[in-house]
Amino acid sequence: MRWWNRKPEERARWTLDPLVGVGPLRFGMSPDQVEAALDGAVAYVSQSTENRLSWQQYGDVGVTAIYGQGPRLAAVAIHALDGPQVRLRDTELIARVPSEACSDIQDLARREGVAVRVNWSGDPEVEAWGVSMGAAQEWGLSPEGFAQRGDRVITDALLVGPELAGDPYGAEPVVRWRDVREREPNPGAWPVTADRDRPRWDWAPLESVGPLRFGMGPQQVAAALDGEASAARKGHYPWSWRSDGAGQWYLDEERFDRAGVTAHYWYPAGTPALGAVTVHGRTGPRVAWGGIELIGRTLSAVEAALIRYLEDHGTDLRVGCGGDLGPDGSHLYVRAARAGDAVVSEARFCAPGWEDHG
Known part of the structure; x- marks a missing residue:
């Protein structure tokens, strides 16, 4: 059961x-x-x-x-x-x-x-x-x-x-x-940045979010974020079953705490290219779609507004890993970020062809 x-x-x-x-x-x-x-x-x-x-x-x-x-x-x-x-x-x-x-x-x-x-x-x-x-x-x-x-x-x-x-x-x-060694450690507090202290970013579906364009390399991503150095980087070796770290290390994602985003990479041409961006719920920039504020809000309210909008406009709803919701064809997924006893909304914006696995 x-x-x-x-x-x-x-x-x-x-x-x-x-x-x-x-x-x-x-x-x-x-x-x-x-x-x-x-x-x-x-x-x-x-x-x-x-x-x-x-x-x-x-x-x-x-x-x-x-x-x-x-x-x-x-x-x-x-x-x-x-x-x-x-x-x-x-x-x-x-x-x-x-x-x-x-x-x-x-x-x-x-x-x-x-x-x-x-x-x-x-x-x-x-x-x-x-x-x-x-x-x-x-x-x-x-x-x-x-x-x-x-x-x-x-x-x-x-x-x-x-x-x-x-x-x-x-x-x-x-x-x-559960390997948490590359996750951001939490000191036991979950501050949520006020809207007035968050920049406003635009989103062009399947193309870009804010200054970040899909296809950028890691150096271009850092430059677009005013030269911010990543707070953490996560990657993998080609043979996950080997414990000696053999082979080339592949960059999977970089977390940028000042900007409040995580950049996710894939390798369509053999080098890391920006394939998705997660805008953090507690600290990330404000992003709206269809008049719906997506970031740092009560999750159920965002999901209800999203479903109403899709029903009104005859657009199908897509459900991603972990129950993340988004409009079909947009490669946008509304996600949840912990904020103490509660969760707030965040979002992941993806390039065409990106398969999101949570």
Whole structure:
């Protein structure tokens, strides 16, 4: 049963035994033992790296089992939307408003005399418990019964054994499941720039957004952004299965914090060319389409306005990865960016032929 059919009261209720296990799962279990503990649940998604099982996702349970050497269970990710309700002492951890969960975690930590730090996503992490909190966008069902994105986030969690507790997301088993080393670290705050402090950019569908034209190379992108140096760059080697970084490194994207955009590259002629631009929801320039302000707004309001406009003009709606909505043929996708307990709208603008994978 997936989240769209699972009512909150139908979620399993698990207890966290810090650094030992959660619910029926114990760190150190083999994959067969994990399956048996989950009453024979089937892992519909799994990944192996270098001929070794890395992780298995149990969609019907709402958890992901992450394996270290052996393979042996090293960590358990509890999904926000459909995972079990996990309790630590008197504190509920999952599917909560993040700020409220954080307050309760801080209070429990003070009572037990343990330290709380901020992890990569800006959420609380407690080494003494092997807990690293996170958040995912809430989804629900529309009155018509369709899945739709919400305007807030709810908590999920990564729970680890003692070997990984010092740095859960930096540990090798976890990196193979979710590598966050190239993501922008969050200090625990999500300021949203006021409209008056954002420049206005125009958008020419399939051609350009603001000063950035599709097809530009990285140096041209930097020059168009007044010489701003990228705050972070992300790329890949041609053989993802090799761990030695063999072959030429390919630039995939650059993040520009002052401009509030990310440039995405592809290689239609063998060299990096600008194929898409993400305008950040919290800090990016203002961009409008059809009179609809796309950036830094309440997501549901932007999506409702977009759908009304398309219906009025007889244009089809396109749904991208992650539920992103956009007008058919424009290669525009309205996306969501976390802003504390809520989300705000952002957008990705793409060149013709760009296949957006989220």
